[in-house]
Amino acid sequence: MQRVMVAMAEDIPQDTMKAVEVLGRRLVLVNVRGSLYALADRCTHAGAALSGGTLDGYVLKCPVHGAMFDVRTGEVHHPKKNTYGLPVGGPASGPVGTYEVQVDDGEVFIVV
Numbered sequence: 315m316q317r318v319m320v321a322m323a324e325d326i327p328q329d330t331m332k333a334v335e336v337l338g339r340r341l342v343l344v345n346v347r348g349s350l351y352a353l354a355d356r357c358t359h360a361g362a363a364l365s366g367g368t369l370d371g372y373v374l375k376c377p378v379h380g381a382m383f384d385v386r387t388g389e390v391h392h393p394k395k396n397t398y399g400l401p402v403g404g405p406a407s408g409p410v411g412t413y414e415v416q417v418d419d420g421e422v423f424i425v426v
């Protein structure tokens with residue numbers, strides 16, 4: 315495990331996102347209500363950069379086909395069910411990877 319400094323916390327204001335690269339991996343840092351989360355910046359549907367999507371609370375919506383992910387867990391977010399009772403949350407079926415975030419003296423670290 316490695317701890318890598320990736321940004322200053324002040325560069326990620328509340329309810330915004332920032333794409334970063336960590337040891338060759340592209341991640342997106344998300345600030346929701348003052349807490350930071352880190353996810354792989356690659357939608358599990360067709361690989362779009364999630365950092366270009368939109369944030370609504372803890373839900374990050376892919377800019378391409380609208381899959382939704384919970385930034386706290388990376389799981390696909392299913393806000394509704396269709397007429398057959400199956401969850402509807404966009405075309406992604408698998409979660410995106412998440413990473414541990416640590417903040418020390420205003421510096422943001424990712425554990426990879």
Ligand code: FES
Nearest residue numbers: 357359360376379
């Ligand atoms: S690439 Fe994200 S929903 Fe299709």
